Amino acid sequence: MAAGTRELKVELGERSYPIYIGSGLIEQAGEIFNRHGLPVKSPILLVTDSSVVDLYAEKVEAALASAGYSVTTAVVPSGEASKCLEVLDELVGAALEAGLDRKSTVIALGGGVVGDLAGFVAASYMRGVRFVQIPTTIQAHDSSVGGKVAVNHRLAKNIIGAFHQPEFVLYDLDTILSLPMREVRAGLSELVKQGLLWDGDFVHWCDEHAERLLALDPDALGYALYEGCNIKAIVVSKDERENDLRAILNLGHTIGHALEAVAGYGELLHGEAIAIGMVGAARLAVKFGYEERIAQETERLHLKFGLPVRIPSHLDTDEIMSAMMHDKKFSEGKMVFVVPTAIGSVEIRNDVPSSWVREIVDGLREGN
Amino acid sequence: MAAGTRELKVELGERSYPIYIGSGLIEQAGEIFNRHGLPVKSPILLVTDSSVVDLYAEKVEAALASAGYSVTTAVVPSGEASKCLEVLDELVGAALEAGLDRKSTVIALGGGVVGDLAGFVAASYMRGVRFVQIPTTIQAHDSSVGGKVAVNHRLAKNIIGAFHQPEFVLYDLDTILSLPMREVRAGLSELVKQGLLWDGDFVHWCDEHAERLLALDPDALGYALYEGCNIKAIVVSKDERENDLRAILNLGHTIGHALEAVAGYGELLHGEAIAIGMVGAARLAVKFGYEERIAQETERLHLKFGLPVRIPSHLDTDEIMSAMMHDKKFSEGKMVFVVPTAIGSVEIRNDVPSSWVREIVDGLREGN
Numbered sequence: 200m201a202a203g204t205r206e207l208k209v210e211l212g213e214r215s216y217p218i219y220i221g222s223g224l225i226e227q228a229g230e231i232f233n234r235h236g237l238p239v240k241s242p243i244l245l246v247t248d249s250s251v252v253d254l255y256a257e258k259v260e261a262a263l264a265s266a267g268y269s270v271t272t273a274v275v276p277s278g279e280a281s282k283c284l285e286v287l288d289e290l291v292g293a294a295l296e297a298g299l300d301r302k303s304t305v306i307a308l309g310g311g312v313v314g315d316l317a318g319f320v321a322a323s324y325m326r327g328v329r330f331v332q333i334p335t336t337i338q339a340h341d342s343s344v345g346g347k348v349a350v351n352h353r354l355a356k357n358i359i360g361a362f363h364q365p366e367f368v369l370y371d372l373d374t375i376l377s378l379p380m381r382e383v384r385a386g387l388s389e390l391v392k393q394g395l396l397w398d399g400d401f402v403h404w405c406d407e408h409a410e411r412l413l414a415l416d417p418d419a420l421g422y423a424l425y426e427g428c429n430i431k432a433i434v435v436s437k438d439e440r441e442n443d444l445r446a447i448l449n450l451g452h453t454i455g456h457a458l459e460a461v462a463g464y465g466e467l468l469h470g471e472a473i474a475i476g477m478v479g480a481a482r483l484a485v486k487f488g489y490e491e492r493i494a495q496e497t498e499r500l501h502l503k504f505g506l507p508v509r510i511p512s513h514l515d516t517d518e519i520m521s522a523m524m525h526d527k528k529f530s531e532g533k534m535v536f537v538v539p540t541a542i543g544s545v546e547i548r549n550d551v552p553s554s555w556v557r558e559i560v561d562g563l564r565e566g567n
Numbered sequence: 568m569a570a571g572t573r574e575l576k577v578e579l580g581e582r583s584y585p586i587y588i589g590s591g592l593i594e595q596a597g598e599i600f601n602r603h604g605l606p607v608k609s610p611i612l613l614v615t616d617s618s619v620v621d622l623y624a625e626k627v628e629a630a631l632a633s634a635g636y637s638v639t640t641a642v643v644p645s646g647e648a649s650k651c652l653e654v655l656d657e658l659v660g661a662a663l664e665a666g667l668d669r670k671s672t673v674i675a676l677g678g679g680v681v682g683d684l685a686g687f688v689a690a691s692y693m694r695g696v697r698f699v700q701i702p703t704t705i706q707a708h709d710s711s712v713g714g715k716v717a718v719n720h721r722l723a724k725n726i727i728g729a730f731h732q733p734e735f736v737l738y739d740l741d742t743i744l745s746l747p748m749r750e751v752r753a754g755l756s757e758l759v760k761q762g763l764l765w766d767g768d769f770v771h772w773c774d775e776h777a778e779r780l781l782a783l784d785p786d787a788l789g790y791a792l793y794e795g796c797n798i799k800a801i802v803v804s805k806d807e808r809e810n811d812l813r814a815i816l817n818l819g820h821t822i823g824h825a826l827e828a829v830a831g832y833g834e835l836l837h838g839e840a841i842a843i844g845m846v847g848a849a850r851l852a853v854k855f856g857y858e859e860r861i862a863q864e865t866e867r868l869h870l871k872f873g874l875p876v877r878i879p880s881h882l883d884t885d886e887i888m889s890a891m892m893h894d895k896k897f898s899e900g901k902m903v904f905v906v907p908t909a910i911g912s913v914e915i916r917n918d919v920p921s922s923w924v925r926e927i928v929d930g931l932r933e934g935n
Contacts, residue, residue: 284652287727288720295722323691326717326728327808349694352656354663359655360694361729440695 203418205425209344210436214364218343218432220424222417224371225258225333229266235366237329238302239267244294246317247308250277251335254377259308259333271297275316278465282316282350284359290320304329304366310336311469315357318348322363330365335374337386337424338470341393343368344428345435345445356456362440370424372417380413384505385470387412390423391500392477393430396450399543401426402500409503447545450537451476454560457522461514467507474506475563482559483551484539493539512565519560520553571786573793577712578804582732586711586800588792590785592739593626593701597634603734605697606670607635612662614685615676618645619703622745627676627701639665643684646833650684650718652727658688672697672734678704679837683725686716690731698733703742705754705792706838709761711736712796713803713813724824730808738792740785748781752873753838755780758791759868760845761798764818767911769794770868777871815913818905819844822928825890829882835875842874843931850927851919852907861907880933887928888921 204221219231233239243263247256252274260270273293275281294305305328307317314332321330332343349360378386387405394401404426405412411419431448438444455476459467467475481497484490501508510519523534534551572589587599601607611631615624620642628638641661643649662673673696675685682700689698700711717728746754755773762769772794773780779787799816806812823844827835835843849865852858869876878887891902902919 284656288652291720291727292722295720295726323727323729325726326715326730347694352659352663354660358663358693359659359691361691362694 203421205421207425207428207432209364209428209432211346211364211439214346214439216365216367218368218370218428220370220372220421220428222372224369225255225373226262228259228262228333228369229264229268231367231369232263232268232304232331233266237268237304237331237366241300241302241304242297243268243270243304243306244290244297244299244320245270245272245306245308246275246290246313246320247272248275248277248281248310248313251309251313255308255333255335255374259306275313277312279312279351282312282357284350284352286316287320287323287350290317291324294320294324299324299328301325301328304331306331306333308333308335310334310339311342314339314342315348315360316350318342318346318363318365319350319360322348322361327363330363332365332368333374334368334370336378336382337375337420338382338389340370340386340424340427341389341431343370344431346439356460370428372421372424375415375420382468382470383413383415385468385474387423387504388470388474388477388501388506390427391504392450392473393427395477395497395539395542396447396537396545397430397434397543398426399541401430402542406500406503413504443547446547447537450539450545451480453523453534453536454479454519454556457519458510458514460522461518462511467511471507474501475508475510477501478508479559479563480536481539482562483536483555486555486559487538487548489538489540493542496542497539508563509565510560510563516557516560520557523556571789573789575793575796575800577732577796577800579714579732579807582714582807584733584735586736586738586796588738588740588789588796590740592737593623593741594630596627596630596701596737597632597636599735599737600631600636600672600699601634605636605672605699605734609668609670609672610665611636611638611672611674612658612665612667612688613638613640613674613676614643614658614681614688615640616643616645616649616678616681619677619681623676623701623703623742627674643681645680647680647719650680650725652718652720654684655688655691655718658685659692662688662692667692667696669693669696672699674699674701676701676703678702678707679710682707682710683716683728684718686710686714686731686733687718687728690716690729695731698731700733700736701742702736702738704746704750705743705788706750706757706836708738708754708792708795709757709799711738712799714807724828738796740789740792743783743788750836750838751781751783753836753842755791755872756838756842756845756869756874758795759872760818760841761795761816763845763865763907763910764815764905764913765798765802765911766794767909769798770910774868774871781872811915814915815905818907818913819848821891821902821904822847822887822924825887826878826882828890829886830879835879839875842869843876843878845869846876847927847931848904849907850930851904851923854923854927855906855916857906857908861910864910865907876931877933878928878931884925884928888925891924 305321346364451473455473673689819841823841
């Protein structure tokens with residue numbers, strides 16, 4: 200492994216796996232596949248999307264071919280719409296035509312959408328084959344820990360899926376360099392989120408190193424991805440199947456998902472929507488009697504990373520409230536929120552009055 | 568539980584579950600759901616098919632309603648064609664509209680098709696909810712043990728699926744009484760198969776009690792279902808994810824699946840196709856030097872149950888051979904077969920010359 204590569208173990212008993220974070224990892228993919236004992240005789244399906252294929256697919260294919268693997272690449276359209284059963288059906292067809300057997304591997308090369316989709320192919324093809332993730336965005340650090348894979352249904356996001364852990368994750372920092380700046384900022388939002396819910400020191404570090412992170416300095420970025428993945432890995436290893444603790448990872452997501460749904464997927468990036476959602480959750484904390492500083496710091500930090508902290512003015516409050524009611528994170532009619540109690544810790548409240556939420560949504564409008 | 572009810576435990580560690588076999592179990596469904604701790608507050612989705620719905624759905628709904636459960640029934644067209652992603656999509660929509668949450672249960676009321684389909688809904692909805700099976704055919708005893716659930720792809724059967732164990736199985740013998748005689752015979756074929764691959768004494772018992780079984784005598788049928796499920800449970804508990812031993816359950820299936828595919832699903836019932844396949848496998852055993860008696864007994868037994876033992880004359884040998892080549896049960900180009908070594912034991916051979924198979928297929932034609 201090249202010097203400077205970080206290795207993080209996600210502890211899940213017999214489903215434990217490593218995440219490798221460093222530069223030049225794609226070039227070493229063949230060697231790493233061999234080392235992990237992935238069989239050379241069983242064909243591999245490489246799933247990627249239309250915006251990533253021209254950048255990295257050939258590199259991955261060449262690295263694997265040089266180690267003796269036979270790889271078939273399947274390209275799906277870029278964007279959330281590919282996370283559906285129709286595309287799953289096409290990918291299973293591609294896997295069959297490529298001759299994938301029970302010992303085969305499905306690789307996800309791309310961001311969170313490709314990871315979720317290819318992961319569900321791996322989880323369900325022949326009732327489960329091996330899975331490897333090669334994330335190409337900062338945002339995807341989140342979906343590369345924890346094994347949640349899924350496709351969407353017309354009526355709900357991520358509703359058809361599985362828990363399917365990868366063999367390993369190859370996080371090649373070189374792929375991040377080609378990301379548009381807006382996606383860099385949105386991805387950093389989710390990294391900061393991991394700190395806000397678990398580790399105040401990491402939030403402080405992000406604050407101090409914001410400029411280096413935004414400049415995609417490999418060492419700063421490698422460290423931040425390592426820490427972000429590590430926090431998520433700690434939470435997931437305590438609660439793999441989201442019975443309780445794992446729900447804290449949804450900090451900012453209740454309002455965030457509603458904003459994405461009402462704006463129509465695409466207008467707001469996921470990281471942007473949850474940035475606004477985190478500011479909302481922090482204001483809810485103040486309502487519950489926690490320090491005002493939590494809300495002020497959350498907002499200042501997101502502004503420092505160039506992230507939105509206000510709801511676009513054309514989005515309707517009633518529609519946002521209604522979208523939240525359809526979210527999975529409600530039980531028995533009460534509103535459930537992940538609420539910060541300090542910078543670096545949260546609690547799950549299932550007693551949040553919807554009138555408070557409405558007030559906060561109104562207060563977060565642009566111009567306020 | 569009513570007198571005469573048999574209870575079988577499928578041993579799978581923390582995923583262990585009981586199979587209840589007896590008369591009048593549907594009437595007790597509510598009580599049994601309560602006893603197993605299935606939450607009353609979470610809505611239930613009852614999946615059934617167009618040929619079963621009018622016979623038993625109201626009974627199940629009434630039994631559950633009387634115990635406080637809210638049940639929504641979804642009806643799919645009867646037949647193999649319903650095992651597809653389009654119908655999965657519809658059922659997930661029905662589950663969402665009925666408000667199913669993570670603590671909800673999906674019930675399969677019907678034969679193997681409904682079990683496989685509803686089981687995959689339960690495995691994938693919100694990444695997995697509870698699953699209960701209420702089989703209404705003899706054939707379904709097979710799919711009610713072992714947790715294999717799946718839908719078909721245009722290019723291959725059962726290729727998209729999961730391992731998802733039920734909470735329990737309710738085998739109400741009253742439902743068997745309404746089965747057409749041809750399906751009774753086909754179902755008994757799979758019961759006899761469990762004996763042929765594992766337990767010569769059970770084969771002998773089936774032979775001696777064939778008339779009572781064909782007359783659907785509840786005590787004989789209850790015993791045979793218990794034994795058939797028990798054999799499968801023993802095999803599955805030793806190899807839940809089909810790494811090796813579990814493959815012996817495919818006795819008769821290599822030729823059988825090919826016959827189903829070439830005849831077009833529907834002409835031959837699954838049990839009929841594997842009856843012919845078992846005779847073929849027994850003839851292969853003789854080729855490998857095992858006793859001729861194995862082939863003679865296998866054929867005599869199937870004839871006693873009124874099952875076909877010859878390939879319909881209009882099916883083409885080349886097509887049958889080609890269909891076998893597409894079957895999952897081939898590795899690296901060699902033909903793999905489950906071959907009997909005696910009445911009640913089998914071995915897996917991966918060295919079967921395709922010329923032998925062709926010879927046997929030819930020899931099994933009607934008129935030979």
